[in-house]
Amino acid sequence: MRKHSQQILIIGGTSGIGWALAQSYLQAGHQVTVAGRHPERLDLQALQQYPGLRYLQLDIADAEAVRAAISGFAASGLDLLIVSAGTYVNSRRQALSLEQTERMLATNVSGLVHAFQAASELMLRQGRGQLVAIASIAGLMQDYPGASVYAATKRSVIQLTDTYRRACAPFGVQVTTIIPGYIDTQKLRDLNQGDASHKPFLSSEQQAASRILQAIASKQATLVFPRRLAWLVRLLNCLPAFVLRFRPD
Template sequence: MNIMIIGGTSGIGLALAVHYAAQGAHLALCGRDLARLDGHPLASAQRVRTYAFDIADRAAVAGAVQDFGGDGLDLLIVTAGQYVDAAGLSAEPALGLGLTQTNIGGLVAAFDAAGALMRGQGRGQIVVVASIAGLLKAYPADSLYSASKRAAIGICDTYRKALAPWGIAVTTIVPGYVDTARLRELNGGNAGGKPFLLTEEDAVRRMIEAIEQRAVRCVFPWQLHWMVRLFNLLPSGLRNLRRK
């Protein structure tokens, strides 16, 4: 099985790679900084190839997909993404463009590159790890991050319909808070205050199950999903009080 993971050099992407490596898959691990793999067993594994690129670089994405997928591409997983909070955007507005180019433009680039290759095969699966923030309805004080993830979920839904005639499945994974190194970094070293926080192991297990089932969408945990649903029912004035 040939699997490419964009965002596979750290966090959930790397954890998924460890699982598939143990299954004997041939892997392509992609990220902006391959130094993140230094010292990791997969960095020198025989069945693993690495590619350094920014997902927002459309040509680089297409080149890597074509290079690795020359013998076929069974599964593309996209975990790459950027997060910037309201304070960060206020201090440096240009960060918003980078977030948009990564979370939206980069995702489209990945779909186009993998979709073209998989259409020729007549098979394949594309998996995108989004965020439960993307299930929040738009409102005046909505964060750019939530808007980008809402767009990402919509992109998945659109490409799913477009690629279905070629037997290509699209799975959208919509997790809540996962106790990754990145989340801890964003929260002063401790993400324990986040509601319904999942361990990385638990989140990865759920993702693998959804991928194997070729699920259309997998949202978890259910408790946070229901909180989002209730939040969406509030008047926009009350929703505007939400902290970014």
């Protein structure tokens, strides 16, 4: 028996893990809209290959644009929202400017609120739906003097998704938090002079997508992977702040 075709929106879905997830859902016959600041990253062949694919230009930091995009699903319904959009600046290599800091906060934190708020309102009216946020294992690191702004934003993502989970669960809306370690995306390679193979416990896009898809399908509350890196972070959190040198961000 053919499964119900879902209406799926992936913000930050034009590249990286967001696009990997989009392709998996498209191959399964779902209707997928990918949104991002640079939809031109999608190649023409991909657009022709997947008749169920729609795309739109969207900056998640723009609250009105996000609300307008999600309201477009009111007639057909929105079954699944995945927020994969995020921005990162390596604060160990350069001092963060005010503009960079504001951009990280606007994208990683405020942007998530814009998307979750608009989508949860629609899903609560429907009485069904699932919200998913891609956080980072950096968000599991305890705060300490000198910790990165990026890690702080991802701690906020984890906390925000937990809040939405508790608020929406009684009304048939599920919330899943994905907390991955290093994924071998083009973005990560670009940040590491084209080669991210030295990153600890590196996952391929395919490995990461497979685990994330399983967690979403089972409506798992939280997925943390790889486990070995999660255990390492837990160990580091036991150390005094002054000896911390490793940052998984």
